[in-house]
Amino acid sequence: MTYAESEVYDMKRIGMLTSGGDCQALNATMRGVVKGLYSCFKEVEIYGFLEGYKGLMYGNYKKLSADDFSGILTKGGTILGSSRQPFKMMGVPTEDGLDKVKAMKDTYKKLKLDCLVVLGGNGSQKTANLLSEEGLNVVGLPKTIDNDIWGTDMTFGFQSAVDIATNAIDCIHTTACSHNRVFIVEIMGHKVGWITLHAGIASGADIILIPEIPYDIKKVCQALDKRTKQGKGFSILAVAEGAISKEVAELPKKERKAAIAAAAEKYPSVAYEIADKIKDYCGMDIRVTVPGHTQRGGSPVPYDRVISSRFGAKAAELIKNEDFGKLVVMKDNDVTAIPLSESAGKLKYVSPDDSIVKNAKMLGISFGD
Numbered sequence: 001m002t003y004a005e006s007e008v009y010d011m012k013r014i015g016m017l018t019s020g021g022d023c024q025a026l027n028a029t030m031r032g033v034v035k036g037l038y039s040c041f042k043e044v045e046i047y048g049f050l051e052g053y054k055g056l057m058y059g060n061y062k063k064l065s066a067d068d069f070s071g072i073l074t075k076g077g078t079i080l081g082s083s084r085q086p087f088k089m090m091g092v093p094t095e096d097g098l099d100k101v102k103a104m105k106d107t108y109k110k111l112k113l114d115c116l117v118v119l120g121g122n123g124s125q126k127t128a129n130l131l132s133e134e135g136l137n138v139v140g141l142p143k144t145i146d147n148d149i150w151g152t153d154m155t156f157g158f159q160s161a162v163d164i165a166t167n168a169i170d171c172i173h174t175t176a177c178s179h180n181r182v183f184i185v186e187i188m189g190h191k192v193g194w195i196t197l198h199a200g201i202a203s204g205a206d207i208i209l210i211p212e213i214p215y216d217i218k219k220v221c222q223a224l225d226k227r228t229k230q231g232k233g234f235s236i237l238a239v240a241e242g243a244i245s246k247e248v249a250e251l252p253k254k255e256r257k258a259a260i261a262a263a264a265e266k267y268p269s270v271a272y273e274i275a276d277k278i279k280d281y282c283g284m285d286i287r288v289t290v291p292g293h294t295q296r297g298g299s300p301v302p303y304d305r306v307i308s309s310r311f312g313a314k315a316a317e318l319i320k321n322e323d324f325g326k327l328v329v330m331k332d333n334d335v336t337a338i339p340l341s342e343s344a345g346k347l348k349y350v351s352p353d354d355s356i357v358k359n360a361k362m363l364g365i366s367f368g369d
């Protein structure tokens, strides 16, 4: 049954919020939800909570109409604003003594909401699951440039970030080639390396270093040396923010944390640390480029516009069917939904055994392992 053919139901009151680090296609997703809702229900009241869960805690919202979601398909950022409200702090009262979970439930009840739609990453979906377990009707939508939400093949924002990171490496490629230089481009992803892996392959990087595959600096230098011997005057390393050496990865947790903290004191970020190590080990002079938050900015690429619109429509369908406590996901090219509880608390890591890693190695890309 298409939405156009679908039955039109009565009035619904829907709360919506965007939580955590922003990304492209947040607005496109909200537009999709709202368009879907208007196909399903005769009347819809939308309550947009400002700055994520903070707005829900403090009852800080805007009442929005269909017009507010018009013309935002291509607009970056989020019209609702966002903030990070770590899940592990949900049991700790706010500075002004507010019980966070109770306050969120009170706002939901006061506004007589029929459902809360949460656009968020891992931590935000954990909170969404908590609110669902507390009895609220919740639907989650998988947002993050990192593509690390467990249970979905794709998150919205990821392809747009890959596009920007790829462009950044492409630009470095031409100048590296002109000057016969070695460059490190540091790509976002503290815990997972999906963006680095995809952007690295897409841009023809020679070495890709990601958190899931700890590197050995000797192997990195060997890969650089091999290129020099092949007569290649330049090399490109795509390095994730959370790239980690074998020695540090093998340390017990406490020592590992201390080693990472010590490096953070010494270097602006991991790319500079690796540049220094390469210089020490094989005497090469390395340039570093960090595209940083540009990777979360600007318009979503067409792929993200399509999946976010589909995700939004699916969320409306779940609400119509009163199928709550679900996270909308992409599985085997189909948009479907899984219980929030199934995904909450798990990260989707790159596995060294993933075929994409094996393919990259076949292409001659070194992971420094």
Ligand code: F6P
Pocket (backbone or CB within 6 Å): 021, 121, 144, 145, 146, 188, 189, 190, 241, 296
């Ligand atoms: O979770 C998305 C993300 O962009 C990560 O890739 C990055 O490590 C982090 O957020 C940056 O966070 P912040 O915007 O708080 O600096």
